[in-house]
Amino acid sequence: MTMATSGEVKIIGLWASSYCVRIEVALKLKGISYEYIDEDLSNKSPLLLQLNPIHKKVPVLLHNGKTIAESLIILEYIDETWPDLPALLPKDPYERALLRFWANFFDSKLSGSGRTIFITEGEEQEKEVAVLKENLNVLENGLKKDFGDKKSFCNGETPGYLEVVMGPSFFWLKILEDVSRAKLIDHKNTPFLFSWLTEFCEFGVAKDALPDQAKLVAFAKKRREMLMESSKHQ
């Protein structure tokens, strides 16, 4: 696919954000060239505030001057705008509904826990780790039930919507383990999730889009200190 057919595509993002990596992996899977504009979240750019005045969050996709916000909505936009293979979502409405259900479950139940674990310690952190683990078990059993007979990925041989949503956060969970010293996800408790998302992280374009692990750990440690320090002064 050439630039002529895909038009001007820009991501306003943050290299360390798993939500932004979702968009990068999706575009790479489709073979769409894009320009990446990296934000400094401690000093949000006038461009970001102008493009996403409602949520003031990354990622934002700019396509031929049109602005699309919210990562799950951007993924649907990408799939509908470039419907050529590989499709992120399958054609069958019921399969699409299942994938969207688990993506929403993931974003509504697990992301918040991850953030809390990131900026807490001791008892408060342990409590949230227990919540996260319970939800990981729900995911493990639910996904095994709905996609237990999948090939490598839910859509077949290539990662699709649900891997693009969950894979980058799985990578982040492993960083979070390192930074918070809490054991969160492993092949014993959630073997299905673990092997499925490990395979995603090893997949060509996903590996290309995921941040460098050492760089991300250093970033996470610094950001954690900063957030914990500022929460003390609130």
Added chain:
Amino acid sequence: MTMATSGEVKIIGLWASSYCVRIEVALKLKGISYEYIDEDLSNKSPLLLQLNPIHKKVPVLLHNGKTIAESLIILEYIDETWPDLPALLPKDPYERALLRFWANFFDSKLSGSGRTIFITEGEEQEKEVAVLKENLNVLENGLKKDFGDKKSFCNGETPGYLEVVMGPSFFWLKILEDVSRAKLIDHKNTPFLFSWLTEFCEFGVAKDALPDQAKLVAFAKKRREMLMESSKHQ
């Protein structure tokens, strides 16, 4: 459309829930016959717990034995399964993204405020009313910017996705005003929202699906008392 083409369609719902009315209006717009199974939320049925073990919430759509949960996901399923006119979502990916953006904003920012206002009073309620009004203003300005030149509805002459999402809750907001005695939405502060959603509530199939106002007020008063009483004992 006959039963032969649409198959067996059931809604597990609650007549008073705006989330369930969404599904009824969508099916009525498409001309799909359905059976309605009314839940008692203070005593959830084994059927509901079996069909939606993750969230244990209505609405659930049953279509030829397949289970779909979460109202926004059900609406997408309905539109994809019966793509004949009237379409809930337009074909253009950017318009779809805008409609999804505002539906998500509505569900994530306004539903929680509505619930809080419903079960609080005095200062606590006033604080949440201020939050709700601020978000209604964001909606008013955002929708006017994105859909200011729409005909009756975003898709044209017939209600579509965004009206189906927001219209039933707008009806509920008016009940909430009655029950909580807080002024929430009117034609002076949010004229665009007010006239647009009033038109929805007057539209044939929407009017058919919306609960009887007096019956809903009585239900809401009783439920409010019960929830406020039980929150005192927590």
